[in-house]
Amino acid sequence: MGLQAVAFVEASDGLADASVQPGRSGTLGGVTPVLPNARRGRLRTSTATVYALCERRELLLGVGPEATREGEAVRAIVYTHYGPADVLQLKDVGKPTPGNDEVLVRLDAVSLNRSDWEGLTGEPFYARIGGLRRPRHQVLGSDIAGRVEAVGKDVQRFQPGDDVFGDILWHMGGFAEYVCAREKYLAKKPAGLTFEQVAAIPQAGAIALQGIRDKGQVRKGQQVLINGAGGGGGMFAVQLAKLYGAEVTGVDRGDKLNFMRSLGADHVIDYTREDFASTGKHYDLILDLVARRSVFDCQRALKPRGAYYAVGGPGATLLQIALVGPVVGLLTGKKLRVLVVKPSVTDLLHLANLCEAGTIVPVIDWRFPLNETPAALRYVGEGHVKGKVVVTVGHVDT
Ligand SMILES: NC(=O)c1ccc[n+]([C@@H]2O[C@H](COP(=O)([O-])OP(=O)(O)OC[C@H]3O[C@@H](n4cnc5c(N)ncnc54)[C@H](OP(=O)(O)O)[C@@H]3O)[C@@H](O)[C@H]2O)c1
DSSP, rough: OOOOEEEEEEETTTTTEEEEEETOTTTTOOOEOOOOOOEEEEEEEEEHHHHHHHTTTTTTTETTTTOOOEEEEEEEOOOSSSOGGGGGEEEEEEEOOOOOTTTEEEEEEEEEOOHHHHHHHSSGGGGGGGGGSSSSSSSOOEEEEEEEEEOOTTSOOOOOOOEEEEOOOTOOOBSSSSEEEEEGGEEEEOTTHHHHHHHHHHHHHHHHHHIIISSOOTTOOOOOETTTTTSSSHHHHHHHHHHHHHEEEEEEEEGHHHHHHHTTEEEEETTOOOGGGGGSSSSSEEEEEEEOOOOHHHHHHHEEEEEEEEEEEEEHHHHHHHHHHHHHHHHHOOOOEEEEOOOHHHHOOOOOOHTTTTTTTOEEEEEEEEHHHHHHHEEEEEHOSSSEEEEEOOSSOO
């Protein structure tokens, strides 16, 4: 007899939703099974039975709370515990069904973000919000692009056949053939951009736009430093800061200096050789994608009334900036904060329009097919990526 597992099964409208609590050693690993056509109620069975049902395709391993249509399975990259890219597996999962305010998207492309790597490894600590010991979402991937296949009853802006893109960071599920996404996170794809291009925009573009335009309020002639300028957020931030007329310094690894120049950076610093906070230069705005320096070092690199915004980095540094930054700011007349990016469809459309017009460019460093998502994440985790990496599901016929 295998380990005991408890399945809670609830059926509605011919769809069934079940969850299983694994036995103490947790061999089901937190994946949520979905049992088609089950009766309302609680099903008690052994883990061995669950596996047997899965093998006979009477039970589908579903992901998240979504119900599935009987018998329909789609491919997804699943993980059930934090770790290196090897913990990811290509699996058949239940095809999700959209909730009232959701659309079902047949995915074509999904771009990777540092936040996917952080969600995979569970580091820094903020990557474990909602899932201290096990991941809250068993499928990563937040910057999605694809075609709407079905819509929930309250959806107003989309209909089947629409091409959409957006950031579903709070729900995830993009490394799959299908995902359900709330309408409010999605925008229509401009005809002049490919699915890969729009998939590269959402999270990195929002970081850059909200950091440079909204918080930074960058104006002509200002001195702006972008730390981590060769990655996803930095790639857009350099271009936007130039667009608003700033003189831009980009900081990143030595092999990205030419890349940062190609984006428009006026000055570049190799962080492995030089410390931007000790050069004696001062900036109106520092947008920090990696936050490796103390709040005290960063304030010294600011001009009077200058602003420093940290976007990502080690948890302890971000905590220090959030707690000590406002106090240091009060004493120095500068602003030192953590930037919390807010999802905005208006921002998505603005960025996409800039890309469609050729004003800014979403640079794609490398593409991987869905089944090579672990390699794609490893590539992101190891560094050296210039701009964005995209997983091409290639599912939409254009
Ligand atoms: N605050 C929010 O609301 C919010 C929302 C979404 C995402 N985020 C966070 O934003 C962060 C950045 O995102 P991203 O997508 O732009 O990351 P990314 O694509 O990985 O870019 C980071 C860049 O920084 C470089 N780098 C690494 N260490 C550095 C150092 N010590 N000094 C200077 N540069 C360094 C990296 O190069 P190498 O790795 O090659 O060295 C890479 O080019 C992530 O931590 C993510 O979790 C925050």
